Amino acid sequence: MNRLSSPRVKKFGLALALFLLGFPTFAQGESPAEKAKPIQKWVADSSDSLIEVYRWFHTHPELSFQEKETANRLAKILETAGYEVTQGIGGHGLVAILKNGDGPTVMFRTDLDALPVTEATELIYASQKQVTLEDGTPSGVMHACGHDIHMTNVVGVARFMASHKDLWHGTLMIVGQPAEEKGEGAKAMLDDKLFERFPKPDYALALHVDPFMSTGTVGYRGGYAMANVDSVDIVVKGKGGHGAYPHVTIDPIVQAAQLIVDLQTIVSREVAPSDPAVITVGAIHGGTKHNVIGNTCHLQLTVRSYGDEVRKQLLDAIRRKANATAESFRAEKPEITVKEGTPSLFNDRQLTQAVVETLNGVLGDEKVVPVDPSMGGEDFSRYGLAGVPIFMFRLGSVDAKRLARFEQLGQKPPSLHSPLYYPDAEDCLATGVTASTAALLSLFETKTDNR
Ligand SMILES: [Zn+2]
Ligand SMILES: [Zn+2]
The missing domain is CATH 3.30.70.360 (Alpha-Beta Plaits)
Structure with missing residues (x-):
């Protein structure tokens, strides 16, 4: 093998390039694994309280543009954690801001809405909610797209960041977005002057659960990722x-x-x-x-x-x-x-590389996997079109043993939007909160004067 193309040399080259671009790579000082230790300890200690939050969201699903109770609950949790919360942006959208001195502004977005799907899992906390749809037909309501995980993940991230202000400087901006399933919520928030009433972030992150990837893993794709x-x-x-x-x-x-x-x-x-x-x-x-x-x-x-x-x-x-x-x-x-409908989602390549470097260090290279682009849609793309470098990654949500059983049976696990889909919440959240928080901490180390 040519010495210059050996993985170690390549990795050093990438780290140097990212450093020169103003992105942190944890190349100096503590290793990413060291930096992640307080997060991992906090996540382990907070598991019960996060599961309680998760089950509340799971049992109280609301349809697109009707996320009133959901937004109220999330707002209350974030207010209690010390955030300045504004509600009612583009419908039930909310923004929670935590200022912590000079530094970049980083946004983390969660969606709030659920789907008109009647839950058919046998979970003890399965959704029992029933509604009458606009056309008069009765339907159950379910977080069949995992947005309950996304919200709980944001709660974990927000609580950690508020209780560890010594680890970062800047402004954290949590966005709770309505109506992702209709592809209209991001537009509604932007039309309601999201980036004029609140700081326009230097970066924006989000994640989405993946029904085919095992818990403990995350997936990424730089450039075009959704259609x-x-x-x-x-x-x-x-x-x-x-x-x-x-x-x-x-x-x-x-x-x-x-x-x-x-x-x-x-x-x-x-x-x-x-x-x-x-x-x-x-x-x-x-x-x-x-x-x-x-x-x-x-x-x-x-x-x-x-x-x-x-x-x-x-x-x-x-x-x-x-x-x-x-x-x-x-x-x-x-x-x-x-x-x-939704415009295609383009993950900023530099931002993707920088976050992936951090995640490799925190979770291990083998847990951070490149994934194929998808022809699905996701309106997180609109924040990118508004001029913010964005990166959305995928979060493995099904226990490896459960995935293996499906494989043995020659079956595909239930996809998102299926009445049978459910994440293995505890492990899924542990990785989600660890990865999201580590990514944020690394981004708060960037200098933004070169932007
Ligand atoms: Zn969906
Ligand atoms: Zn979704």
């Missing part, structure tokens, strides 16, 4: 009539069927194979009866991409295909509506 999410509605126009006399009608169902097949060639034949992209027709509604040709047929698509160029390419191609299909059927132009 642009757009919803497209296409109303294909026809000319209705009797099913026995198709020649005097324009059949919107056949036109829609043709269009669905044509749409499949956009990703496979127009987008470069190296650029990830998805077009899924998730719903099709048309017609009323066997022998009636209707006037219209309605298609609903989800469209996923990373960069702006591919996003535009996909949307332009969908419009072109829809219009061309209509023309080929002698039909009127279809109605096409694009609803922009």
